[in-house]
Amino acid sequence: MYMHKPYKIPESVLVVIHSAELDVLLIERADKPGFWQSVTGSKDTDDEALRQTAIREVFEETGIRIADETSPQFQASNFVLAGNLCDWKLSNVYEIYPVWRHRYAPGITRNTEHVFGLRVPREIAIILAPLEHVRHMWLPYREAADKCFSPSNAEAILQLPKYSTPD
Template sequence: MSNNTYKRPESVLILVCTRDGDVLLMERTRPRGFWQSVTGSLNWDETAAAAARRELREETGLKAGQRLIDLHRGERFPIVPPWRARYAPDARVNREHWFLVELASRRMIRLDPKEHRQYRWLPADKAAQLASSWTNQKLIKAWAGRRGSRRLR
């Protein structure tokens, strides 16, 4: 079987935030109550930056332009059993690449109703509490702790 038969075990996490410290989170349609930043898997033929731009546009309607910042950071995490069938039999870990898009202010977001139920702009501390994945929480806290610093970027 070719690689295209299976999902690539590599993804992006894009933190969309404002200069004032608000963070965008969206609630997935399934599982209900799962809140996250913009996320998505890389296609086999795409770079992490291209996937980040595509996912941002698909999930929010926003175009990144020059605002997309590759943080050159990320995490690796186990692929949980319910989703393992989507990946090659030997794939056990997903590599997540982190990106940042900082906006001047909150924007109206155009959700894909097949993927997300609603969105909220929240202060970073509240967003970190609501985010469902530990990697999303970690990125929000890192950004909030270093706002205005070049260390995260």
């Protein structure tokens, strides 16, 4: 018997990963070469907190662990403090690209995306999920915005100076 993969929840996070110097990490999609983006991902369950979705997606897509100082991973080279993850309190509602609509329940055409920023050291280890992303790069935020295929992702990146936390 064929088991259908559960439909994606049309509520997601966009996490703009950046350095203190406002360089932005972009990752290239494995399923769409040339499509560069920030970390994105849908909630796993309706009751998953958006902050938890952001923490999970950042780890799944980049290998960066977000935790507090008491966490056993605190000494890891790809670890950042939870205080570096900032909910920008911005959300975008956008039309889901037709190529990805099959992942959602029939009739679902719009997604609500919540924007977060994550400040990391520029030299942090990036470990991509090879089935999702094939390359990464750091770019100054304006160049990163120009390289994104998603207009909402580009707009979020352009907001970085307003939302980034000073040292």
